[in-house]
Amino acid sequence: xxxxxxxxxxxxxxxxxxxxxxxxxxxxxxxxxxxxxxxxxxxxxxxxxxxxxxxxxxxxxxxxxxxxxxxxxxxxxxxxxxxxxxxxxxxxxxxxxxxxxxxxxxxxxxxxxxxxxxxxxxxxxxxxxxxxxxxxxxxxxxxxxxxxxxxxxxxxxxxxxxxxxxxxxxxxxxxxxxxxxxxxxxxxxxxxxxxxxxxxxxxxxxxxxxxxxxx
Amino acid sequence: xxxxxxxxxxxxxxxxxxxxxxxxxxxxxxxxxxxxxxxxxxxxxxxxxxxxxxxxxxxxxxxxxxxxxxxxxxxxxxxxxxxxxxxxxxxxxxxxxxxxxxxxxxxxxxxxxxxxxxxxxxxxxxxxxxxxxxxxxxxxxxxxxxxxxxxxxxxxxxxxxxxxxxxxxxxxxxxxxxxxxxxxxxxxxxxxxxxxxxxxxxxxxxxxxxxxxxx
Numbered sequence: 001x002x003x004x005x006x007x008x009x010x011x012x013x014x015x016x017x018x019x020x021x022x023x024x025x026x027x028x029x030x031x032x033x034x035x036x037x038x039x040x041x042x043x044x045x046x047x048x049x050x051x052x053x054x055x056x057x058x059x060x061x062x063x064x065x066x067x068x069x070x071x072x073x074x075x076x077x078x079x080x081x082x083x084x085x086x087x088x089x090x091x092x093x094x095x096x097x098x099x100x101x102x103x104x105x106x107x108x109x110x111x112x113x114x115x116x117x118x119x120x121x122x123x124x125x126x127x128x129x130x131x132x133x134x135x136x137x138x139x140x141x142x143x144x145x146x147x148x149x150x151x152x153x154x155x156x157x158x159x160x161x162x163x164x165x166x167x168x169x170x171x172x173x174x175x176x177x178x179x180x181x182x183x184x185x186x187x188x189x190x191x192x193x194x195x196x197x198x199x200x201x202x203x204x205x206x207x208x209x210x211x212x213x214x215x
Numbered sequence: 216x217x218x219x220x221x222x223x224x225x226x227x228x229x230x231x232x233x234x235x236x237x238x239x240x241x242x243x244x245x246x247x248x249x250x251x252x253x254x255x256x257x258x259x260x261x262x263x264x265x266x267x268x269x270x271x272x273x274x275x276x277x278x279x280x281x282x283x284x285x286x287x288x289x290x291x292x293x294x295x296x297x298x299x300x301x302x303x304x305x306x307x308x309x310x311x312x313x314x315x316x317x318x319x320x321x322x323x324x325x326x327x328x329x330x331x332x333x334x335x336x337x338x339x340x341x342x343x344x345x346x347x348x349x350x351x352x353x354x355x356x357x358x359x360x361x362x363x364x365x366x367x368x369x370x371x372x373x374x375x376x377x378x379x380x381x382x383x384x385x386x387x388x389x390x391x392x393x394x395x396x397x398x399x400x401x402x403x404x405x406x407x408x409x410x411x412x413x414x415x416x417x418x419x420x421x422x423x424x425x426x427x428x429x430x
Binding site: 038039040041066067068069071072090092119120121122123124127140142143144146147149150151152153165168171172 | 253282283284286305307337339355357364366368380383386387
């Protein structure tokens, strides 16, 4: 497992960089997915489960973006997937230039799907196109059903919302109907999958969506 | 309940603004506390409980900083405390100038303690001195015990760490000893209180600390 240091990209236009990266990856038939959430919502656990479930069908690589540490990349490595730990030099997000640098460290010829596990944060990552073809976000049950009201931008930018840790639903006040209504108001086309990485409930629906979007 | 719009402060030095704000509030005998955490860690629930527990002893005001919505200030209002909802114009943190503007909206003559509920985020809020006399952060059990490894700056800047939602400890893998060791390595003087805003467990220790720090 490799650790790389990423710094803010000096670029005229992040949107242009992101567009070019998407095109380049499309040519290489590598689906690139940006995964965002609060800290501790369970991004790494969800990725580990997804990789294990799909390992006979797809070769998956993971870029773990964090300010510090290598704990997430080490967890991913245990699944057998290729993982890179990317440190963001204190930054709260990943831009397209940073994605590109991290992707350059992976052997894309043998990879079908790359996940970028973005920095745990509901604000800054939503403001930068990472060059990913699809944006997926996690809202975990313990975080509460008011989050779409408080962080509307990120919910409006995602293709998929995963409502995770549904195995803990009995211990928290979380109103699924309210969340779905609030999210659909911001983003009518978003797909919402309730899942548990622990029990596996609902994971098939998300994994089927990944397979459908394969390039 | 009032909603105000805050914008990035144009200032030579945020640290200087913060220092002056602390001094000014000290003269007015108003203790100002900055509360930080991830989204959904339970800042508002903890504040509601604290206000209800202390309402016969202290007059408490709350500044609710959020990108959007007024759900938190409405919750605080139900406790009888003075609350202001401050929108941060999309920004992921609060600086000292923004704090000052929000404090100007409260009748400080009749207030002993003001909480700033900072934007839910473990990265950006740690980079700006808000002018608060003390920094308190929450790490909730569902977020996991690896957070001090991944977000070291915020743990190093706080006077108090509240380990919250301890009533849910049986449903999550969370190693108290590991967290305490990791946090103390970053910040040997930090005080750590395990609490549950739901059951009230441990709240007295935190509330006693607030009373000891009264100005």
